[in-house]
Amino acid sequence: xxxxxxxxxxxxxxxxxxxxxxxxxxxxxxxxxxxxxxxxxxxxxxxxxxxxxxxxxxxxxxxxxxxxxxxxxxxxxxxxxxxxx
Numbered sequence: 038x039x040x041x042x043x044x045x046x047x048x049x050x051x052x053x054x055x056x057x058x059x060x061x062x063x064x065x066x067x068x069x070x071x072x073x074x075x076x077x078x079x080x081x082x083x084x085x086x087x088x089x090x091x092x093x094x095x096x097x098x099x100x101x102x103x104x105x106x107x108x109x110x111x112x113x114x115x116x117x118x119x120x121x122x
Contacts, residue, residue, distance in 0.1 A: 043103060054088045054089065054092055061084075
């Protein structure tokens with residue numbers, strides 16, 4: 038259950054990043070022309086690469102969290118804590 042939640046978050050984030058990049062590229066191609074347009078396009082591509090790197094970092098963190106939560110020691114500790122209450 039937890040992994041499907043985090044996977045959904047990752048998919049939504051990926052779609053948002055890609056959509057944002059595509060929208061920026063479309064806006065630059067419509068409104069920017071010549072050197073200014075190509076410079077803006079380069080800046081947007083750099084931003085897109087940065088966002089993709091951030092997304093990869095977030096995916097790795099989610100995978101670590103999934104491993105921690107699904108670890109047997111975590112479940113055992115939680116059961117012991119529940120027994121104490």
